[in-house]
Amino acid sequence: MVTAVTACWDRPDQLEMHLESLSKQTVVPKCIVVDNMSEPENNDRQIKVCEQYNAPYFQPMWKLKRHRLSSCCNIGLKWVDTEFVCFLDPDSIFDNTYIEQCMDLMSRYSNMAMATPQYKIPDWVRTKRLLDYGYDLSNIAIMDSGKKVFINFWLDGQTRCMSTVADPxxxxxxxxxxxNVWFRTKFAKQFKIFDSKIIDHQGSRSNAAMVGLVNGASLVIIKDLAGYHIEHDKVFSTVSKSNELKVQRYLDKKWGTTVVPSFNKLILIGG
Known part of the structure; x- marks a missing residue:
């Protein structure tokens, strides 16, 4: 039903926890890992980790030393034959029901081509094991929506784009x-979601599953709706007019209409 594609780069310890997290799911996904020019010693360790969890490990021969993570996702997408596909970072870990909840969300809305579900930190990662890897948990923040607690974080201690929603x-x-972005596979393949040539990403980190990138913002396509969301308030001041125009030209080419970007809001197109 679902395939998880992970783009990995020099992160064998994180990848091991990531795949362990997926193996504990109530609905276990197929897993595909694509290497992004890791150093040889890390590459060897990552191969062993993937063998341990029966995850195919692809190593494209890039012409450039360091390709975009979106290109890794494109490689992985070619091997997906399930109804749903999600693109995951190797340092992401999930509650045991995460995959099940995401599939339920996608199934309840038949016209949903893409979703960015929330997730929470599973109890089993709050252990000395994280500290052994050198991760700082002191910056993890929590917000309670009244019904559920959702947390988004990086294992290096950064908490990013934290949001809560009771009824997605x-x-x-x-x-x-x-x-952590989910697609209907047919939609992702026909749309050629990951085009790294369209808009340059100037954020502090590359993200594996963003659709058209502009200073850390993701362009979101959901059937007749499109929008993008700035991942940090501080990025607002760095978004240039030229990049806004790139977004408009991209939308015009793909959708036959343009839109003036509205930060931190959903941009509606075509009703």
Whole structure:
């Protein structure tokens, strides 16, 4: 039913926890890992980790030393034959029901081509094991929506784009959770989601599953709706007019209409 594609780069320890997290799911996804020019010693360790969890490990021969993570996702997408595909960062870990909840969300909305579900930190990662890897948990923040607690974080201690929602709707918000974006596979393949040549990403980190990049913002396509969401308030001041125009030209080419970007809001196109 679902395939998880992970773009990995010099992160064998994180990848091991990531795949362990997926193996603990109530609905276990197929896993595909694509290497992004890791150093040889890390590459060897990552191969062993993937063998341990029966995850195919692809090593494209790039012409350039360091390709975009979106290109890794394109490689992985070619091997996906399930109804749903999610693109994950190798340092993301999930509650055991995460995959099940995401599939339920996608199934309830038949017209949802893409979703960025929330997730929470599973109890089993709050252990000395994280500290052994050198991760700082002191910066993890928590917000309670009244019904559930959702947390988004990086294992290096950064908390990013934290949001809560009690009853997710397919177009309620364009929350961007790093690397945790779900697509209907047919939609992703026909749309050629990951085009690294369209807009340059100037944020502090690359993200594996963003659709058209502009200074850390993700362009979100959901059927007749499109929008993008700035991942940090501080990025607002760095977004240039030239990049806004790039977004408009991209939308015009793909959708036959343009839109003036509205930060931190959903941009509606074509009703």
């Amino acid at each position: 709707k397919p177009i309620l918000h364009t929350f961007h959770f790093d690397g």
